[in-house]
Amino acid sequence: xxxxxxxxxxxxxxxxxxxxxxxxxxxxxxxxxxxxxxxxxxxxxxxxxxxxxxxxxxxxxxxxxxxxxxxxxxxxxxxxxxxxxxxxxxxxxxxxxxxxxxxxxxxxxxxxxxxxxxxxxxxxxxxxxxxxxxxxxxxxxxxxxxxx
Numbered sequence: 026x027x028x029x030x031x032x033x034x035x036x037x038x039x040x041x042x043x044x045x046x047x048x049x050x051x052x053x054x055x056x057x058x059x060x061x062x063x064x065x066x067x068x069x070x071x072x073x074x075x076x077x078x079x080x081x082x083x084x085x086x087x088x089x090x091x092x093x094x095x096x097x098x099x100x101x102x103x104x105x106x107x108x109x110x111x112x113x114x115x116x117x118x119x120x121x122x123x124x125x126x127x128x129x130x131x132x133x134x135x136x137x138x139x140x141x142x143x144x145x146x147x148x149x150x151x152x153x154x155x156x157x158x159x160x161x162x163x164x165x166x167x168x169x170x171x172x173x
Contacts, residue, residue, distance in 0.1 A: 073081040 070081060
C-alpha cells in the first residue's frame, strides 16, 4: 500500500519546484519587461529632447495637462462645497437667533415652573418639619435638657 507520509516528501519537492517556476514566469518576467520598457522610453525621451524634437515638446505639454487637470477638478469641487457651506451658514445665522431666543424663553419658563411646583409640593413637608422642630425645642426646654 502507498504510505501517505512517505509520498509527502517527493510531492513537496515537486510543488516547491513548480512554485519557483510560477514565481519566475508570473512575477519576475513581467516585472523585468516593464522595467525594460520604462528605461527604453526614458532613453528615447532623453535622446529626442537633446535633438530638439517637436514631438517631445508636444508630448511634454500633453503630459503636463494630464497632470494638472485632476487637481484642478478636485479643487473646483472643494471650492463649490466650501461655498455652499458658507452660504448655508450665512442663511442659518439669519434664522437661528430668533429660534434660539424662543428656546431660551421656553427653557426659562420651564425652569420657573419647575421651581414653583417643587416649592408648592414641598411646602407642607417644610411646614410639618418646622412644627416638629418647634415642638422638640419646646419639650426640651420644658424638660430642662436644653435651656434657652
